Amino acid sequence: MHNDAHALHPTVREEDHRRARGPWLRLLSQxxxxxGPQADFLRHSERPWSSATFSGARHSIVVAFEGKDSMTQAEAYAAALPDHExxxxxxxxxxAAIVSAEHANGPRPRRTIEAEFLLLEDA
Structure with a gap:
């Protein structure tokens, strides 16, 4: 007898799939x-957040820019992020806020930017 969890509990599996895609994927994509194309994605983390009236999650996304040509893009990203829709x-x-930025000089400069986002469920 075949014991397929999807066959036994299709709604659970579909819900898990929706949660796996969740809003974090759209946030990360945006x-x-x-x-911009010169940014390298380093990591994403998410933790639940709630108050007396709202629930959601805090997301941290870290990107890096490497090379002299990408430093202008790093500055533009950091400037645009807080007001981006x-x-x-x-x-x-x-x-949406920049919580840390590290810059390393050298023949191939590198800027690493960590941003934090608070996403609230729109009920």
Whole structure:
């Protein structure tokens, strides 16, 4: 007898799939579009967040820019991020901020930028 979890509990599996895609994927995609083609994605993390009236999640996204030509793009990304209008169905980006930026000089300069986002469920 074949024991397929999807066959036994299709709604659970579909819900897990939706959660796996979740708003973080759209957020990440839009952040990388804003950062531009010279940005390298390093990492994403997410942790639940709630208050008395809202629930959602805090997301941290780290990107890096390497090479002299990409430093202008890094500056443009850092300047544009806090006021950027994100479009994520079912979510409101309540806050977007640069929380750290590291710069290493040398023949191939590198700037690493960590941004944090607060996504609230739009009920």
């Amino acid at each position: 952040v990388l579009d804003l950062a 994100f479009s994520i169905p079912g979510q409101i980006v309540a806050d």
